Amino acid sequence: MTARIFKPAKNAMQSGRSKTKEWQLDYEPEQPRSVEPLMGWTSSGDMKQQITLHFHSKEEAVAYCERKGIAYQVIEPQDSIRRPVAYADNFSFRRGEPWTH
Numbered sequence: 001m002t003a004r005i006f007k008p009a010k011n012a013m014q015s016g017r018s019k020t021k022e023w024q025l026d027y028e029p030e031q032p033r034s035v036e037p038l039m040g041w042t043s044s045g046d047m048k049q050q051i052t053l054h055f056h057s058k059e060e061a062v063a064y065c066e067r068k069g070i071a072y073q074v075i076e077p078q079d080s081i082r083r084p085v086a087y088a089d090n091f092s093f094r095r096g097e098p099w100t101h
Contacts, residue, residue, distance in 0.1 A: 001048065002028040005061045006075040023061045025053040025072075 004026050010017050027048040036043055055061040058074065065072040089095070 001030060001070065003065055003070050003072045004028060004075060005058065005065070005072055007077040010080075023055045023058050025055065025061050025064070027051060 006024055006026075007022070008020055008024050010020050029044065029049050030046050031044060033042045033044045035041070053061075053064070055064065062072065062074065064070075
């Protein structure tokens with residue numbers, strides 16, 4: 001039973017970064033998922049896949065795993081590169097791409 005400690009990525013459906021500040025602990029699956037023949041649903045007998053814990057800091061999550069004796073793996077977040085883009089750049093004389101319409 002191995003746990004992953006990570007910061008979740010930004011939701012692709014929203015522009016905000018609401019749920020990306022907390023650290024999350026998820027368990028690795030111990031057994032593969034199987035497809036049920038009757039309905040075609042994907043299922044698993046592993047109940048730990050349903051557990052997700054949230055922590056305010058990485059240190060809290062690591063301390064929890066060490067206190068409970070859980071093997072863990074910390075995945076460090078990658079910082080996104082933000083380029084400042086102005087609306088006026090669409091109409092500049094030295095635009096990189098020509099207009100297509």
